[in-house]
Amino acid sequence: MTDLSAGLPHAPRSLFEADARTRRRNAAEARFRFYGMAAVAVGILALVFLLVSILGNGLSSFRQTGIELQVTLDAAVLDKAGNRNPEDMKKVTTVGYGKIIGAALVEGLAGAGIDTSALTTKQVSALLSDEAPRRLRDMVLADPSLVGQTVPFRALASGRVDGFLKGRVTMESARLDSNVSPEQLEVVQAMKDHGMLSLAFNPSFFTNADASELRPESAGLGVAMLGSLYMMIIVLVLSLPIGVAASIYLEELAPQNRWTDIIEVNIANLAAVPAIVYGILALALFINFMGLPQSAPVVGGLVLTLMTLPTIIIATRAALKAVPPSIRDAALGVGASRMQTIFHHVLPLAMPGILTGTILGLARALGESAPLLLIGMVAFVKDYPSAPPQGFMEPASALPVQVYQWTQRADPAFVERASGAIIVLLVFLIAMNATAILLRRRFERRW
Amino acid sequence: MSIALLSLIVLGLAALGYLLGRQRALAAAGGDMRRLHSLPSYYGASVFLFTAVPAFLAMVLWLLVQPVVVDRSTAAMITAADVPQGSSHALVMADVRRIAAGLDILVARGMDEDLLATMRADLSDIRGRLGGVGVAVAETVSPNVFEAAKSYRSLANTGRLAMAAAVLALAVGGLLYAAFRITPDLRARNIVESFIRVLLIGASTIAILTTLGIVLSLVFESWHFFRLYPAKDFFFSLTWNPKFGGGSSLGVWPLVWGTLYVSFVALVVAVPLGILAAIYLSEYASPTVRGLAKPALEILAGIPSIVYGLFALITVGPLLRDWLAMPLGLGDSSSSVATAGLVMGIMLIPYVSSLSDDIINAVPQAMRDGSFGLGATPSETVRQVVLPAALPGIVGAILLAASRAIGETMIVVMGAGAAAKLSMNPFEAMTTVTVKIVSQLTGDTEFASPETLVAFALGLTLFVFTLGLNVLALFIVRKYREQYE
Numbered sequence: 001m002t003d004l005s006a007g008l009p010h011a012p013r014s015l016f017e018a019d020a021r022t023r024r025r026n027a028a029e030a031r032f033r034f035y036g037m038a039a040v041a042v043g044i045l046a047l048v049f050l051l052v053s054i055l056g057n058g059l060s061s062f063r064q065t066g067i068e069l070q071v072t073l074d075a076a077v078l079d080k081a082g083n084r085n086p087e088d089m090k091k092v093t094t095v096g097y098g099k100i101i102g103a104a105l106v107e108g109l110a111g112a113g114i115d116t117s118a119l120t121t122k123q124v125s126a127l128l129s130d131e132a133p134r135r136l137r138d139m140v141l142a143d144p145s146l147v148g149q150t151v152p153f154r155a156l157a158s159g160r161v162d163g164f165l166k167g168r169v170t171m172e173s174a175r176l177d178s179n180v181s182p183e184q185l186e187v188v189q190a191m192k193d194h195g196m197l198s199l200a201f202n203p204s205f206f207t208n209a210d211a212s213e214l215r216p217e218s219a220g221l222g223v224a225m226l227g228s229l230y231m232m233i234i235v236l237v238l239s240l241p242i243g244v245a246a247s248i249y250l251e252e253l254a255p256q257n258r259w260t261d262i263i264e265v266n267i268a269n270l271a272a273v274p275a276i277v278y279g280i281l282a283l284a285l286f287i288n289f290m291g292l293p294q295s296a297p298v299v300g301g302l303v304l305t306l307m308t309l310p311t312i313i314i315a316t317r318a319a320l321k322a323v324p325p326s327i328r329d330a331a332l333g334v335g336a337s338r339m340q341t342i343f344h345h346v347l348p349l350a351m352p353g354i355l356t357g358t359i360l361g362l363a364r365a366l367g368e369s370a371p372l373l374l375i376g377m378v379a380f381v382k383d384y385p386s387a388p389p390q391g392f393m394e395p396a397s398a399l400p401v402q403v404y405q406w407t408q409r410a411d412p413a414f415v416e417r418a419s420g421a422i423i424v425l426l427v428f429l430i431a432m433n434a435t436a437i438l439l440r441r442r443f444e445r446r447w
Numbered sequence: 448m449s450i451a452l453l454s455l456i457v458l459g460l461a462a463l464g465y466l467l468g469r470q471r472a473l474a475a476a477g478g479d480m481r482r483l484h485s486l487p488s489y490y491g492a493s494v495f496l497f498t499a500v501p502a503f504l505a506m507v508l509w510l511l512v513q514p515v516v517v518d519r520s521t522a523a524m525i526t527a528a529d530v531p532q533g534s535s536h537a538l539v540m541a542d543v544r545r546i547a548a549g550l551d552i553l554v555a556r557g558m559d560e561d562l563l564a565t566m567r568a569d570l571s572d573i574r575g576r577l578g579g580v581g582v583a584v585a586e587t588v589s590p591n592v593f594e595a596a597k598s599y600r601s602l603a604n605t606g607r608l609a610m611a612a613a614v615l616a617l618a619v620g621g622l623l624y625a626a627f628r629i630t631p632d633l634r635a636r637n638i639v640e641s642f643i644r645v646l647l648i649g650a651s652t653i654a655i656l657t658t659l660g661i662v663l664s665l666v667f668e669s670w671h672f673f674r675l676y677p678a679k680d681f682f683f684s685l686t687w688n689p690k691f692g693g694g695s696s697l698g699v700w701p702l703v704w705g706t707l708y709v710s711f712v713a714l715v716v717a718v719p720l721g722i723l724a725a726i727y728l729s730e731y732a733s734p735t736v737r738g739l740a741k742p743a744l745e746i747l748a749g750i751p752s753i754v755y756g757l758f759a760l761i762t763v764g765p766l767l768r769d770w771l772a773m774p775l776g777l778g779d780s781s782s783s784v785a786t787a788g789l790v791m792g793i794m795l796i797p798y799v800s801s802l803s804d805d806i807i808n809a810v811p812q813a814m815r816d817g818s819f820g821l822g823a824t825p826s827e828t829v830r831q832v833v834l835p836a837a838l839p840g841i842v843g844a845i846l847l848a849a850s851r852a853i854g855e856t857m858i859v860v861m862g863a864g865a866a867a868k869l870s871m872n873p874f875e876a877m878t879t880v881t882v883k884i885v886s887q888l889t890g891d892t893e894f895a896s897p898e899t900l901v902a903f904a905l906g907l908t909l910f911v912f913t914l915g916l917n918v919l920a921l922f923i924v925r926k927y928r929e930q931y932e
Contacts, residue, residue, distance in 0.1 A: 047747055249647035262655070270658060276856045289515075367752075370856035389449075404861070407757060407761075
């Protein structure tokens, strides 16, 4: 018998002392483990970096700069007829109100002792947003008794002034900017020191419609949120019943044959078709062939329904599969028909799982933007759509598309808005996912 | 009559039918439920279904068919002379539809129908009037077009009325038929159940109809495109230069190159990170770490792609430009292949890691134990035993991720740029198939031109590509799964 150890490169030494080869292997082990840890860490860091970058850019859009003014609503200008009738007062356009606010601003500056000699009158009133007179007009028309009084009014400042307070616009950038001058910013600084000018919570970000290129300060998400809501209603109403019906057939009733095989492969493939292809389908089928209007929530809702269906069908089938066969057997055993078994026993037990899947599908649909670009949702929509069902056919925007639109504009103020809109979108998504998780925790049953 | 009102009426009739059916069944049995074949509610439900379902089906079908029929019959009214230079028949028809819609608004705002009937395009200012109600018509309206619009409108209105009549007749007919055949011996439950079964089957064919719709619309419109533009140039030309005046060159290769390059960069980021993360989480991590890190990574998959697009646009793009591209002298564009690829890679990490994780977990423990028993370290076991066993599944996961990358739209629209180029420099802006689909189909473009229709050919290319990858991936994954079960 030959000694096996004689063939080894070196004779065995103490087990407590690692040889070079063992050390190498242990080092390789540690390295490999470290690579794995690093990969997980990189993924999580990327997530954190993404969220921090979006929050850092977008949180400021929830606050907006306003100028506190004492506006004297001169009856001779605003209500020439003198009868305080809103119908007659509508004749005064925003130009008239603009002059009043401009005068109030000049007066306020003088009252605070701020030197504006470096600025022309036009430059002074350029500190205000074009949106401010419209708000004042709305306020006065809503309450005509204000005419003739001096009322406190928080006037929206222009986008550049807002940017200065948020640190986006600086003296250096103003030198290159045709819309604002360093002299104006000095006045703004003085106003800020004096407390005339401040940042405050900006509710109109959630209620206003989109605004034109020139007034980012008044752009809001109202129409986009309503449009997204309309689409989600359509998606829910269509995809839940159709998805559940299809799953019941495939899971509970369908014979195992070629036809059901084709349907199953189809559903798996549909789940992986790129979103943009659904957009092409919607454009060709719903808009060109069926003549549905462009930019309408109904088209968006239909295409998102088609995209969500595979998700809901897959989730529903899993939920149905999780109901143990003994439930079915018991129901059939006491004389229920197949349909009664399904609708009275299996479906109610599978409902939490189905709802969870549906909410997750809706969350996915809410964030989807590519197909909506193709059906004309990128159009500039200034007016709220009316109430359903008429509103389903009227132009609207959608949250993710609004983000895309804002990023396509030149003014950097819109980047802030876009990030703010993303935060709103993410809050909705988190809420929906949290509901789904809670639902699962609360109702999940182990058999 | 609006569709909502019509639907409400049909639903009302159906509800009435339910009550009536129940009532009649009980009456027929002389108030003694035991003499009925089925529970009374089944008699009601049978009437409900026979009232509502045929009526709604008819309504949907009518809404689908009517526009086509109306289009056909009015299209004949437009002669070749009415089509202006540089326009097409389809565009004029779009005008006709718009004018018809405008006339509807005019009537709704109180214009007299008789006045409308006598209105003539050469005598009154149609364009101004339509403009007044927010309907913009591009050119002056020619008499034939206006007449076509009027006839379109009247046909559409007649169609609507006929539809309402037909739907109501069907609903009432169904109600009467179902209600009057009720006898105690009628097998109502069986009728209702087969009816529901048919509805369920119908719902499950929607998936097939969607696929059919996608394929048909892509093929049909691509065929239109290839009639206007030679297929040879599309598939073999190396330049992409659409000009909306005509004479564009629409070669697909620069776009395919951009798509593949971005996807390649994305996979270079996602595949090693995803697989290493999957190995760590399934082989090394403690249950606590796994329970925290796995969902955190999966959040990445739940974030909408528009968020990644914005991230690429405002953070990653400028960062790469200022810290890598500019110092290296490789370019000064913030949108680039590297930007889009890097961000897309982050998005794809969970796609690779989740699937690989499942597959690695499916490798039987006995194989690991055998390897450990021979003295291998965990990393040697992973590399020499687990990974080879899991390889087909991991390849499947990578292929699925690749198909996602090729079809991804928002990240490349916002991060990759719009210039179609054949370049190797990853810091240069390039464009992809999906970007061009978006840019050719958004904005006010003439729909019948090759520059617009090319988007459908691009869509078809994309669909074939991704479908091929998916089928291949599913095939590999399925084949692998059979090995250990």
